[in-house]
Amino acid sequence: MRAGRLAPGLALALSLAACGGNAPEAVFLNFDPQTTPRELTRGWSSFERTGAGDTYVWAQARAATITLRAGRPDDRILRFRAWPFRYEGAPPQRVTVVLNDVTLGTFPLPDGPTVVETPSPAAAWKRGKNVLTFDFAYAEAPKDRIAGADDGRTLAAGFDWLEVLPVPADGGEPRP
Numbered sequence: 666m667r668a669g670r671l672a673p674g675l676a677l678a679l680s681l682a683a684c685g686g687n688a689p690e691a692v693f694l695n696f697d698p699q700t701t702p703r704e705l706t707r708g709w710s711s712f713e714r715t716g717a718g719d720t721y722v723w724a725q726a727r728a729a730t731i732t733l734r735a736g737r738p739d740d741r742i743l744r745f746r747a748w749p750f751r752y753e754g755a756p757p758q759r760v761t762v763v764l765n766d767v768t769l770g771t772f773p774l775p776d777g778p779t780v781v782e783t784p785s786p787a788a789a790w791k792r793g794k795n796v797l798t799f800d801f802a803y804a805e806a807p808k809d810r811i812a813g814a815d816d817g818r819t820l821a822a823g824f825d826w827l828e829v830l831p832v833p834a835d836g837g838e839p840r841p
């Protein structure tokens with residue numbers, strides 16, 4: 666079929682798709698040295714593994730930042746799996762997620778792993794470098810809070826993975 670015979674909207678969509686580099690991109694950070702070599706820019710500890718072998722990193726401050734590079738500003742879904750540092754008498758842990766200077770929301774982190782999902786509007790994204798900030802209700806050192814513990818890091822939450830998924834222009838499901 667020749668492009669001239671296509672409906673104008675479809676022809677535009679095809680020409681945009683043909684540009685390749687303009688397609689919104691998916692990001693998956695597994696919090697390991699292979700997939701997350703430079704993104705953990707502030708407030709993070711080093712790479713660790715759970716007993717089950719999952720790679721993760723502790724946020725070890727009240728605020729932790731991730732630097733993400735992006736192409737054109739686009740609506741994107743942001744998802745991550747995390748669990749709070751808990752101790753007896755701890756207040757509820759919560760995380761406020763901020764992209765650049767736009768607050769995306771505040772989410773509870775109950776005991777155990779939780780997958781948090783939030784939309785992030787195109788207006789919050791910039792072409793190039795973007796700063797994603799996690800602000801926690803608390804970060805506490807196990808040695809100050811748990812009898813016998815000797816870990817002096819102030820732990821907020823452990824992060825297993827984070828992904829950013831483009832939202833198709835047709836409003837369908839995000840592409841993996």
Ligand SMILES: [Ca+2]
Pocket residue numbers: 695696697719720721824825826
């Ligand atoms: Ca992981």
